[in-house]
Amino acid sequence: MRRRSGLIVGMLATLALVPALVLAQGTSVKPEEIKALLAQAGAPVRFPGADAVIVFDHRDVEVEDSGLSRMVQHTLTRALTLAGARELSVGLFPYDPLSADVTLVRARVHLADGTTRDIDPATVQDAPDPASLIYWNARHRLVPIGRIEVGDAVEIVTRRVGFTYALLAGDDDEGRFVPPMRGHFYDIVPFYGPYPAIEQRYRVRIDPGKQLQYQVYNGAAEVADRIEDGRRVVTVTVRDFKPPTREVGMVSPSDVAPKLLLTTAADWKAKAVWFHQTQETAGCFTVTPEVKAVADAVTRGLTRDEDKVAALNHWVAENIRYVGLHMGAGEGFTLHPAAMTLKDRGGVCKDKAGMLVALLRAAGLESYPAMTMAGERIERIAADQFNHCITVWRKPDGSTVLLDPTWVPGAREMWSSREQQQEVLMGLPEGADLLTTALSPASDHPLKVAITSRLTGDGTLTGTLVAQADGQSDAALRRLYRGRARTDWAAVDASFLTLTEPRAVVTSVERTDPDDLSKPFTISLRFSIPSYGRVLADGALVVVPLAARHPVGIASRADEMQVSIAPKERAFPMRIGCTRLVTLSERLTLPPGVTVTGLPEAKQLDGNGRLWSRWTVSGGELVIDERLELTTRIVEPAAWPSLRAALESFRTLGDTMVLVTPVATARRGAPGQKSAGRQAPPKPQPERPMEVAR
Numbered sequence: 001m002r003r004r005s006g007l008i009v010g011m012l013a014t015l016a017l018v019p020a021l022v023l024a025q026g027t028s029v030k031p032e033e034i035k036a037l038l039a040q041a042g043a044p045v046r047f048p049g050a051d052a053v054i055v056f057d058h059r060d061v062e063v064e065d066s067g068l069s070r071m072v073q074h075t076l077t078r079a080l081t082l083a084g085a086r087e088l089s090v091g092l093f094p095y096d097p098l099s100a101d102v103t104l105v106r107a108r109v110h111l112a113d114g115t116t117r118d119i120d121p122a123t124v125q126d127a128p129d130p131a132s133l134i135y136w137n138a139r140h141r142l143v144p145i146g147r148i149e150v151g152d153a154v155e156i157v158t159r160r161v162g163f164t165y166a167l168l169a170g171d172d173d174e175g176r177f178v179p180p181m182r183g184h185f186y187d188i189v190p191f192y193g194p195y196p197a198i199e200q201r202y203r204v205r206i207d208p209g210k211q212l213q214y215q216v217y218n219g220a221a222e223v224a225d226r227i228e229d230g231r232r233v234v235t236v237t238v239r240d241f242k243p244p245t246r247e248v249g250m251v252s253p254s255d256v257a258p259k260l261l262l263t264t265a266a267d268w269k270a271k272a273v274w275f276h277q278t279q280e281t282a283g284c285f286t287v288t289p290e291v292k293a294v295a296d297a298v299t300r301g302l303t304r305d306e307d308k309v310a311a312l313n314h315w316v317a318e319n320i321r322y323v324g325l326h327m328g329a330g331e332g333f334t335l336h337p338a339a340m341t342l343k344d345r346g347g348v349c350k351d352k353a354g355m356l357v358a359l360l361r362a363a364g365l366e367s368y369p370a371m372t373m374a375g376e377r378i379e380r381i382a383a384d385q386f387n388h389c390i391t392v393w394r395k396p397d398g399s400t401v402l403l404d405p406t407w408v409p410g411a412r413e414m415w416s417s418r419e420q421q422q423e424v425l426m427g428l429p430e431g432a433d434l435l436t437t438a439l440s441p442a443s444d445h446p447l448k449v450a451i452t453s454r455l456t457g458d459g460t461l462t463g464t465l466v467a468q469a470d471g472q473s474d475a476a477l478r479r480l481y482r483g484r485a486r487t488d489w490a491a492v493d494a495s496f497l498t499l500t501e502p503r504a505v506v507t508s509v510e511r512t513d514p515d516d517l518s519k520p521f522t523i524s525l526r527f528s529i530p531s532y533g534r535v536l537a538d539g540a541l542v543v544v545p546l547a548a549r550h551p552v553g554i555a556s557r558a559d560e561m562q563v564s565i566a567p568k569e570r571a572f573p574m575r576i577g578c579t580r581l582v583t584l585s586e587r588l589t590l591p592p593g594v595t596v597t598g599l600p601e602a603k604q605l606d607g608n609g610r611l612w613s614r615w616t617v618s619g620g621e622l623v624i625d626e627r628l629e630l631t632t633r634i635v636e637p638a639a640w641p642s643l644r645a646a647l648e649s650f651r652t653l654g655d656t657m658v659l660v661t662p663v664a665t666a667r668r669g670a671p672g673q674k675s676a677g678r679q680a681p682p683k684p685q686p687e688r689p690m691e692v693a694r
Contacts, residue, residue, distance in 0.1 A: 607642020
């Protein structure tokens with residue numbers, strides 16, 4: 001490591017003296033041209049709201065026969081506000097020493113008065129990246145630009161060698177920079193960021209025999225594809241990019257903003273075959289006596305394959321801690337040996353997935369790893385768009401089942417439905433095409449809240465709340481407990497009411513053990529809430545039915561209570577946590593001899609948000625029935641109005657006050673009020689959609 005650091009310092013000093021390298025690769029712009037470009041960039045009024053503008057960003061890539069790539073990047077960015085000037089005062093360039101390196105060629109400040117100030121390359125600092133949960137020795141180069149003013153511009157030229165993900169170290173010093181799929185090249189080029197950009201250009205030179213494929217997504221670009229000096233040269237230019245207005249809850253920018261994908265892999269099947277062979281060659285799933293002993297112990301007494309798979313999946317989920325430690329070579333596409341993971345009892349997603357593969361094989365089941373991208377869409381171009389590893393169980397009939405021990409701790413599911421509508425590439429021996437996980441029906445994730453309550457004349461509300469859940473709704477309730485000391489669980493129990501109504505007193509609790517995944521989660525709370533109903537001067541009560549306020553949803557920070565409904569229209573798709581079915585009901589016994597007014601009309605809305613609600617008075621009870629269904633995880637802009645309408649109506653019900661008035665008071669009021677007393681039933685009324693009196 002000491003020798004490599006010395007080499008890097010030497011490269012920094014040498015490269016600072018040879019801007020000809022940049023000129024040769026076509027990324028340098030002459031000083032007089034920079035002056036002209038800055039003048040053309042104009043004043044801040046040309047880019048309202050922007051803190052800075054990228055005048056140009058040029059990336060030139062040379063690909064070698066091994067697949068190793070070298071890139072020279074030349075950027076010029078102008079500060080438009082004080083905030084932008086602060087952002088540009090430091091240049092930060094992250095890299096993974098196992099697979100890439102980045103060096104500074106030139107850093108220069110172009111002052112607004114026309115003069116320039118160069119940054120000494122010797123001042124560049126190399127430091128560890130801040131990290132949590134995953135500690136893989138990622139680093140960054142920090143370039144101290146120093147104080148700049150509004151109107152100043154920062155020019156930076158860097159040289160990068162290597163690729164994004166690490167695998168096994170090579171034999172020579174630069175062997176670690178050769179991509180895992182040796183001889184192949186891929187790149188993912190985002191043409192987006194926080195600042196507008198006047199010109200962004202990406203140019204790659206490659207052997208024509210490597211069959212380079214590429215595609216621009218989510219925008220227009222100028223493309224040139226030609227042969228120059230025996231090399232294939234592809235140039236993609238995007239002009240006048242303006243950052244889209246961020247929408248709350250929208251999908252990843254990668255799904256909607258301009259980007260370029262390039263790859264020499266033939267297709268996803270070829271990538272899947274390579275992924276499979278890489279793991280098998282490395283012996284990642286070798287069944288050692290220790291691995292076999294765990295598999296035997298966990299599956300003892302189980303006869304059905306489904307039960308064995310479930311037991312092993314959840315054993316890995318609960319017993320292998322999620323933590324990424326630097327273990328030398330193999331922090332990327334090569335999974336660590338299962339025996340190592342078992343010994344350490346820790347690892348990241350790939351280690352948990354590999355551990356499960358080995359345990360399933362030890363139990364006599366066929367299993368393989370798979371790759372996916374949590375939080376972003378994977379495009380059809382077979383570039384390596386992955387950030388997560390999972391497990392595949394192949395049944396005797398040839399069908400496959402996805403398992404995710406990383407995402408199912410505390411969940412009764414085998415595969416987290418928070419990953420529905422997400423692309424997956426299975427590492428099967430024969431290869432596989434990219435698949436998209438199925439939409440999980442809302443009925444698989446039910447939350448049912450039933451309240452039986454009684455309201456007295458002084459406004460006190462007493463009763464019982466029972467919540468039952470399954471699927472991801474079940475997991476959301478368990479998460480409130482898991483990771484907290486059992487001595488804190490009583491406070492969690494009470495929070496199902498106290499976060500909505502702080503005066504609530506929970507008098508008794510019955511619930512399932514949050515750590516017991518054998519049955520759905522259920523909790524029953526007996527409660528009393530003094531002065532819940534506001535007493536008016538004439539003795540009438542103003543009440544919001546407790547069920548309609550959805551206290552369980554508030555406590556669990558459920559999507560139906562958290563998703564913002566602020567934008568009436570959306571330009572981009574949005575993503576919620578999971579599909580979901582919420583059923584709320586309450587049977588509220590009223591004081592004798594009262595009338596109820598202010599009941600809302602019945603509702604029935606369809607679409608991506610389906611809502612059905614009905615409030616009635618019957619036999620001395622105020623009866624609340626509501627059902628909300630969130631039917632999809634990814635909501636397209638055209639479907640947003642229906643979901644928004646359902647959420648808005650659902651939340652409006654939670655703010656709806658009804659007036660409970662004693663009969664004697666009601667008689668002095670306007671006619672048409674309905675008595676809820678048992679001794680004086682109302683006269684028969686014509687049939688209506690809801691039995692309410694107004």
